[in-house]
Amino acid sequence: MGILYFAEGFPLGMFFDVFPVHFRQQGVNLSEIGFLSLLGLAWTLKFLWAPAVDHYRHHRRWMGIVDLGMGAVMLALAIHAGFGPWTWVAIGVFTLLSATNDIAIDGYTIELLDKRELGLANGLRIGFYRVGMLTAGFVLILSDYLGWAGTYLAAALLFFLLAFVCQRAPQERAPGRVHGLTLRAELRGLLVHPLPFGGVLLFLLGTLWLVNRATHWSQDHEQFWFYAGTVAGLAWLVSVLRHRRNGDARALTEGPMFGTLLSMLTRPYMLPVIGFILIFKLGDAAMGFMVKPFWVDAGFSASQIGLVSVNLGLVLSIAGGVAGGWYTDRVGILRALWVLGLMQIVSNLGYVWAAAVLPLGVDQALIPLQHQVLMYAASGLESFTGGLGTAAFLAFLMAIVDQRHSATEYALLSSVFALSRSLAGWAGGFGAEAMGYADYFLLTVFLGFPAFLLLPWVARMLVQATGKNCDNTN
Template sequence: MRLAWVAALSFASGIPYGLFTDLIPVLLRSHGATLGQIGLLSTLALPWALKFLWAPAVDRLGTRRRWIGASQLGLALVLVALAWSGADVSPAYLALIFALVALSATQDIAIDAYTIELMDRSELGPANGTRVTAYRLGWIFAGGLLVAASAPLGWTAVLLVGAAIFLGFAALARLIPPTSVEREPHRPILEPLRELLTRPAIGVAVLFVLTFKLGDLALVPMVKPFWVDSGYSVQQIGWVQTTLGVGASIVGALAGGLATRRLGTFHALWVLGAVQALSNLTYWGAAVTGAQTGMMYTAAVVEQFTQGLGTAAFLTFLMTLCERRYAATQFALLSALYRVGGIAAGAVSGVMAERVGYANYFLFTFGLALPAFVLLPWLRRTVARE
């Protein structure tokens, strides 16, 4: 039953990311937005990178259940507003996207902390396999099924569907069972950060967190524009995500969780991280061969599968670094760090793709994935309780 709650919450957590990385770029590109404008949207992901700033409030005030429910209600309201806004990259439209990300980040803080409190450390590998599977299903639902549904229903209708789903999740949040972890409301507000940042060799861990997903995060903003510019319809894009993508994501995430438990966190980061990095080359191959249907579908499946593999090991590593009583703040900081480099890479992704072409840009993202592996030999001492 605990895994069922983790899965449901993780599905809800994945929907805003699918909206931001897949649906909104397709919507804007189909309405004439430039690659530069779409790339710059990555800067609106800043709340995901800075969520540790208000994570102490989530640790100290209210319950996990209330934070989750309030965030989901806010997401529903933002989606209603987006449904009735024009896709013209206006300041008001960008403000709504920023609000979507900020509410998503707050939801993530509470859900991540709740998961750490709910599960034993020995269960984190399989639990993260379940989390990644459900998260990616939410991502694919928003970035695949809703994108495909936009053809017969229109963009307004699919955004209203998303709003209705979050209203349902907000109601469901009232039923979330409490955890037994006791929090300390009167401790110094910076104590969770001090405890984490004064550990031996934490600097190596921070550099690793910044770079492990960098290639992946740099690739994602240009994937959907590449499909659109290669002549594929929204139905085709959505079909790949919701059929082939779903299967690949489920298999990859569950395999990643099991492999992490069997190999141990450190070895899983080596093996699964390498596979994740190599997957970027499939989109490079698709670009250099003229975006042929077979290569494009292969690239999409490989990307979905390998992201699930690498993310399961990565999340387990982050969670093993967290003290359970400081779960919200410490995990928020660690999970936010890896987005910092991704935001910078995403912000220039459109400009780079326009200047060097999709093929060269995808090859560049593979290179961005390599520095993390230089740090792995020095990382073992920071991996808690292998």
């Protein structure tokens, strides 16, 4: 389990910590780096194809194939470690493969283990997932010694090794297809419900737009977007007509994914709570993807970024999570959201100060010691308080899910949070480029406050879900 969850954490670390540093060193502008974060939507939307992986089973095969695929992407980057239109496609494939790997590993774990083993497995999962992300930080340090081609080659070899290890994992207990879980039930129910069906259509159009953004292939087909929009609109109209004709919600509730989603949306206070989930960590999310480019522009080396911002930052984030979990248990979820949420917002001021003081474009050897200390302190404060806020936030998500559908509901709610992270990272590139780092980081402080306006509905949801005042201890 430890090795498998290491294989989950390592690609995420490559995406969020290695790619932004590499591309900024290549001179890629901030808006393009911010746009890169949209490719991380694969982790947000992986629940869309999770039923297919569950249906066809053979999770070890899925894991081995996608690890080989991610290794091949690393080899491609090693051969041509620059930045061009093909890079968007390569990284998009990388994130899709990584998200599919997550689905297969989670399914394999649930299928293989007895319930009495889940506690130990979950502990290993959290620990080794973080180790995988830490390893990406060490890969970043390698770039100062091996160059980017050697760095990506080392990452490729690690992925190939992980593919081999996955095939040596114990055999699943039920490797065949599970015929009771079919895509037909999902798709039939989805078609008669216009709201979720429209969301899927928008997702497909957005995927086409991302591909076009990378390759510009639609320039030779001027009417493509008109026809694509027309087809999507007609398909949605068919869904509306079928919904009016049938008037039956049972078809959708047959499916494990969309049925749970619609059932969850009908619960009282759910819409403002979803708004809260989207924006509670918006300040952190908006700043997060621009932090590594700021380090590069301030003159810090890849080794310093990997050691302090990535590895030490991750350790402090874990420590913040432990401290935040203890505090949440002591004072209750609602009060923890208030206090720890404010702390995670205010901590962004450390980077505001650093961005206002540190000159950009300075050679690494000329950075004064006091400026290095300021940057390290800003990074440590932001990482630790981010862990504090995450602990309260995850406790809130776990508290409000229906225990009858806990895994599916938690996956859907965490996907809502991940969606805001990707969209905020995309917008952050334009914001930092237009405003400068200091003003943009200051803006992220104010982005965190609107979530507190939704806490009255959060309190009502917590009372409804737990049946008690969530300000109380325990």
